[in-house]
Amino acid sequence: MLIGNKVVLRAWEPADLPALQALRNDFPLQRQLMAQPKGSSLEQVRAWLNARAQAADAVFFIIADKTSNQPLGYVQLLDINLLHGTGRLGICIGPQAQGQGCGGETLNLLADYVREVFGLRKILLEVLADNQGAIRLYLRHGYREVGRWLQHFHTGNGYADVVIMEKLLTA
Template structure:
């Protein structure tokens, strides 16, 4: 477990499942994440958690509040390429947890951990160009390195996707 001032990054627990089911069934949130939204049962979310947390090339964490540990969302570093020292970022915060510093703190914790323990030197992410989170990513040190035009199909329309990266310096 990684502990920050207000959050912790930890393994998932049974009591996290209802929050994660709600997040995985939030159509607007799933569209922002470029996920193909479909109904997610408790069993399906539980299988997803088992698969993610058991995968060799994924670091998967629940973002939990330090005061009580309730689930605020999740974070994953996937497609790790140890030879190159790269990984891709995925982060999802519940709408009521956004804008309160949890995302920033989670990134600080996971970036330090990934650099020290897994020798990750660069994190890449893909985000819808019109997603308000692009401003957050820029503020925390990610820079735009490309744009995939008309790349993601959301509600029947094709939207641009930004490629952003952050070099993790020692």
């Protein structure tokens, strides 16, 4: 468990399933995450969580409120490559917890953890170019834009650009 001032990053628990199902079924939120939501039952969410928790090249944490332990979202680092010292970030914070500092604290806790435990030196991410709130958050926490895929992600109404960002993890 990683403990911050506002949030804790912890393993998932069965009691988290309804909140995570709500996040997975929030289609506008999932679109911002570049997911292709189809709707998820509790059993599908459980299977997804089990797969994430067992992945050899990933870490997955529930973002929980420090006081209530209620899930606010989740964060994962996928495609961890120990040779190159890299991993690919994915973060989802429910609308009710956005804009309260939870995302920034989560980014800092995760970066410290993967640098210290896995010796990673860089975190990569992809974000829709129109997700300006997320881009501002990443920039405030040391990420920089390193590229852009034009008309890359199908939105249902056309195609959106995707911004590629990275953060070098220096001690």
